[in-house]
Amino acid sequence: MMLSLLARLPGLFKSIAERFDRSPIDTIDSLYLFARTRASFVAQTALFGYLKARMGTQFREYFTDDVFSQAIQDSSVKVFLSCLSDLTVHTVAVVADSAPMQHLEAEVMARECFDLGMREGLADIEPGKIPADARERFEQRLRETDWAAAAAGGAAFSLSPVDLARHAPVIDDFKVRDRNIVATSIGNNWREVRAAFGNRVVPGSIAVDWRRARRS
Numbered sequence: 001m002m003l004s005l006l007a008r009l010p011g012l013f014k015s016i017a018e019r020f021d022r023s024p025i026d027t028i029d030s031l032y033l034f035a036r037t038r039a040s041f042v043a044q045t046a047l048f049g050y051l052k053a054r055m056g057t058q059f060r061e062y063f064t065d066d067v068f069s070q071a072i073q074d075s076s077v078k079v080f081l082s083c084l085s086d087l088t089v090h091t092v093a094v095v096a097d098s099a100p101m102q103h104l105e106a107e108v109m110a111r112e113c114f115d116l117g118m119r120e121g122l123a124d125i126e127p128g129k130i131p132a133d134a135r136e137r138f139e140q141r142l143r144e145t146d147w148a149a150a151a152a153g154g155a156a157f158s159l160s161p162v163d164l165a166r167h168a169p170v171i172d173d174f175k176v177r178d179r180n181i182v183a184t185s186i187g188n189n190w191r192e193v194r195a196a197f198g199n200r201v202v203p204g205s206i207a208v209d210w211r212r213a214r215r216s
Contacts, residue, residue, distance in 0.1 A: 026202035028109075028210040034200075035091050036117040038193050039083035046164055046186040047072070047079050050178070054170055071169035077125055081134050082163035084121065085141060086156055086190070088113045091197060093150035098203035107142050109210060114138050157190045 025034055051072070088110050096106035115135070122130055131137075141159075150156040161183035165175050168182075 022200065024202050024205075025197065025200045026205035026209070028206055028213060031091060031095065031201075031206050032113050032116050034197065035084065035087045035113050036121050038196075039087045039117065040080055040121055042087075042160070042186065042189045042193060043080040043083040044076060046083075046160075046182075046189055047076055047168060049185060050164065050168055050182055051170070054174060054178070068169065073125075074129060075167045075169050077122065077129055078131060078167040079160065079164050080121060081118070081131065082160040084114060084117045085138055086158065086160045087193065088117065088138075089141065089145055089150050090156035090194065091201070093145075093147045093156060094197070094201060095203040095206050096147055097151040099207035101207055103147055106147055107145075110142060110145075111138070154187065154190060154194070157187065160190075161186050 023030075025031055092106050092110040092113060095101065095109070096103070101109075118130070118134065146155075164186055165179045165182045168175065170178075
């Protein structure tokens with residue numbers, strides 16, 4: 001039951017393999033791949049880690065329940081989209097700040113990254129299980145993004161901690177009481193991802209590759 005559930009989660013197995021890649025991120029495709037796979041990895045590990053901590057020794061027993069398994073899958077889709085939104089904004093902001101790029105260019109690049117991440121990261125998910133307003137919410141975020149702030153530190157990672165606590169399949173009392181614990185836990189995951197990205201990214205090369213692709 002657990003393996004069959006894991007197989008239905010957004011891009012989990014590929015994201016685990018990509019986590020160990022140490023090659024430079026110097027093309028637009030490698031940037032989009034990093035954002036999609038790392039967002040998937042953080043979403044699943046944060047969600048499962050939280051549920052395991054809350055359920056204790058009964059953790060595996062819950063996976064035999066079809067209703068709860070479906071609730072986990074539904075939650076994982078929503079948390080993945082929040083993680084993808086956060087990481088897309090951060091990674092594109094880093095490129096835009098260092099390359100440098102105009103803010104309008106950053107918006108276009110971020111939109112492409114998020115849209116591709118949705119299509120490929122949720123390819124095995126029934127369309128009806130994907131929030132209909134996902135792209136609209138991301139567009140609103142782009143309109144409000146401070147790109148300089150998003151490139152520095154953890155400012156961009158504001159949505160995923162809130163949505164992890166909001167969408168985890170636990171009782172409402174836990175959602176409130178565990179908010180700070182959840183935020184700290186996923187924040188630790190994001191620090192590792194930011195460090196890995198900072199060590200591998202080549203912003204100038206990405207900007208050149210992206211502009212070349214748009215001209216062709």
